[in-house]
Amino acid sequence: MATIYEVAKLAGVSLATISRVINQTAPVRESTKIKVEAAMKELGYRPNSVAQSLATNRSNSVGILVSELGGPFYSELISRIEAEFRNAGKHVIIAAGHSHEEVERERIEFLMSRNCDALILHVESVSDEYLQELAEQNKAFVIINRSVAALSDRCITLDNQLGGYLATEFLLRKGHKRIAYISGPMWKNDASERYKGHLQALKEYHIEEDISLFYEGDFQETGGVHGFAHLSAKHSKHSELGFTALVCGNDEMAAGAMAVAHDRGLDIPHDLSIVGFDNVNFSHYTYPKLTTIDYPIAEIGQMAARWVLKHVYKQDIERIQSVFKPRLMLRDSC
Amino acid sequence: MATIYEVAKLAGVSLATISRVINQTAPVRESTKIKVEAAMKELGYRPNSVAQSLATNRSNSVGILVSELGGPFYSELISRIEAEFRNAGKHVIIAAGHSHEEVERERIEFLMSRNCDALILHVESVSDEYLQELAEQNKAFVIINRSVAALSDRCITLDNQLGGYLATEFLLRKGHKRIAYISGPMWKNDASERYKGHLQALKEYHIEEDISLFYEGDFQETGGVHGFAHLSAKHSKHSELGFTALVCGNDEMAAGAMAVAHDRGLDIPHDLSIVGFDNVNFSHYTYPKLTTIDYPIAEIGQMAARWVLKHVYKQDIERIQSVFKPRLMLRDSC
DNA sequence: GCCTATTATGAAAGCGCTTTCATTTATAGC
DNA sequence: GCTATAAATGAAAGCGCTTTCATAATAGGC
Numbered sequence A, B: 001m002a003t004i005y006e007v008a009k010l011a012g013v014s015l016a017t018i019s020r021v022i023n024q025t026a027p028v029r030e031s032t033k034i035k036v037e038a039a040m041k042e043l044g045y046r047p048n049s050v051a052q053s054l055a056t057n058r059s060n061s062v063g064i065l066v067s068e069l070g071g072p073f074y075s076e077l078i079s080r081i082e083a084e085f086r087n088a089g090k091h092v093i094i095a096a097g098h099s100h101e102e103v104e105r106e107r108i109e110f111l112m113s114r115n116c117d118a119l120i121l122h123v124e125s126v127s128d129e130y131l132q133e134l135a136e137q138n139k140a141f142v143i144i145n146r147s148v149a150a151l152s153d154r155c156i157t158l159d160n161q162l163g164g165y166l167a168t169e170f171l172l173r174k175g176h177k178r179i180a181y182i183s184g185p186m187w188k189n190d191a192s193e194r195y196k197g198h199l200q201a202l203k204e205y206h207i208e209e210d211i212s213l214f215y216e217g218d219f220q221e222t223g224g225v226h227g228f229a230h231l232s233a234k235h236s237k238h239s240e241l242g243f244t245a246l247v248c249g250n251d252e253m254a255a256g257a258m259a260v261a262h263d264r265g266l267d268i269p270h271d272l273s274i275v276g277f278d279n280v281n282f283s284h285y286t287y288p289k290l291t292t293i294d295y296p297i298a299e300i301g302q303m304a305a306r307w308v309l310k311h312v313y314k315q316d317i318e319r320i321q322s323v324f325k326p327r328l329m330l331r332d333s334c
Numbered sequence C: 001g002c003c004t005a006t007t008a009t010g011a012a013a014g015c016g017c018t019t020t021c022a023t024t025t026a027t028a029g030c
Numbered sequence D: 001g002c003t004a005t006a007a008a009t010g011a012a013a014g015c016g017c018t019t020t021c022a023t024a025a026t027a028g029g030c
Helices: A004-011 A015-023 A030-043 A049-056 A072-087 A101-113 A128-136 A149-154 A160-173 A189-204 A221-235 A251-263 A297-311 B004-011 B015-023 B030-043 B049-056 B072-087 B101-113 B128-136 B149-154 B160-173 B189-204 B221-235 B251-263 B297-311
Strands: A061-066 A091-096 A118-121 A141-144 A155-158 A179-183 A214-216 A245-248 A273-275 A292-294 A327-329 B061-066 B091-096 B118-121 B141-144 B155-158 B179-183 B214-216 B245-248 B273-275 B292-294 B327-329
Touching (some): A061 A072, A072 B072, A072 B091, A101 A118, A101 B049, A118 A297, A128 A141, A141 A297, A149 A155, A160 A189, A179 A221, A179 A251, A245 A251, B015 B030, B072 B091, B118 B297, B141 B149, B155 B297, B179 B221, B214 B221, B221 B245
Parallel strands (some): A179 A214, B118 B141
Antiparallel strands (some): A292 A327, B292 B327
């Protein structure tokens, strides 16, 4: 790769001038500009962004940390964030924290050492205190899908409890009385919030929590499979299910449960109604199509990107919405 | 962030020594090492990897360029590549080329200007010549899912034609005679190869190509929806389908077609057999579960990562497999 | 055509690190 | 205890760029 020195020599000007035409940071006479551009072209010159970054302490790139790179949920999130930044001429560096505290920390440090201008964090294991410290170090970052009270101005979240409420309330309104629940790992904030919403709805309808209708899964398909097996084993008298509806903490688990229900010869929604959560891309590939709670993940990603654009790159962004509302996507599984 | 200078001052040694304990590039007396480590810890020092990268011309990061960040296919690919590199202490920088030539070029240049030690490219629009030039510039990169004859030692591909063959041959063996085909965009290499395999199987069974049974879709769900509508409109006499089986260029389109077929009251597999391609994560969430061709995308990603580990980071990797074989995943849709 | 007010350009330091080469310090041999 | 050798350390240049400050070129006014 040609360096700025070679360009300068070829064009017969100094480094500073080259830099000025690259960055338009000061006026350059038209004639010299043309010379420089010709030289750059001839050498196929491209500024070394590492050197630029070192000199300016800016990298024009933002770090994104998610739990996993795979899966429909994160990939949609990442995809949207990238699109938003690409529009603005910024780039993304992506890392996965795997819901593991050490890894999350390590990744954050990596992204910081990479001189990212800002971070977008979807972290689950690192403590609130750690994040607060980070904020005190004056690092620019937004948090997605988690609310830290002291950092509320930089948290972009979904009202998970409302989502859980909507799912269950809908079923109750439909007349269901015995509603099973397969949750994600309860230590994860979103999982427990969703369940809270479920309980809230039950309470409103004067139905008591029945923990035999509860199963804590893993947010994966297998969680749904095992959960359904577990719940139905417990509750089937005369091969009949002990519940008429099932709420799942996310769509993967709903799909897993649905598959097992099919295998058992159950007719959905006739014998059993199922509601998922997330409205992930494949949720309308299931049969019957899954009724679920829409998680506007793309919009949240977009908003996080805008937060960065506004606060770090000083772009003129109107309003940053920090709490998003989920809504029920009524399809065929109820 | 503390710099190496501050650490040096605090520890009472020179920069060089600090550098040596960080990189273990030369022996350091145990006692000074301890001093240095204490100083680093006290200051919360982390080497600035941008500066490191500038000084060493190495970044310990590899660039990945895929067509899209979203979707099950790419996210699995990325996820596996990242996992492989994380194990090796390397990091990934991800970009999306959106199947658009200009964007692909621009992204490649970006990744190069970022000083990536190597690139893993999944590009569709950039020309073979461009890639060859890149190779001549002595840039380390592997190409995924595309074979460029002159660069065959750095291409890792799936035998797409074999996949197409397997799908159709299976149906023919089952006795199907009229097999419709919904393809991806034919300008994309993998789409046309798959179709080639389809034709090859037909030929083997002495069945002539019937272009009224062919539809060129977009590799998206909608392609399947429109494709099915198109094919069935053309062929239904007395509300009966003109074909008994349908091969789709990928699973998304298969899922789309399947949904429409359901809506039309068709019983799958009784009235119609469907085969997809890719064996993407949701393909067993469909109902009935989709028979498809397994695309070992994770393995391909892994192999690409190993190529880099071997050729760029000089790790001791045995064999690099460059062509992968697909296989039929027999499930319930046939 | 000369002086001043602008505007364009260049020289050089600095960003935080690595690495070579020279120097200092420790170790061993006698 | 003194030299010969090996081991540990430091000084300084360099990676490719930006940016400040000083200087050179130009334009304008008379």
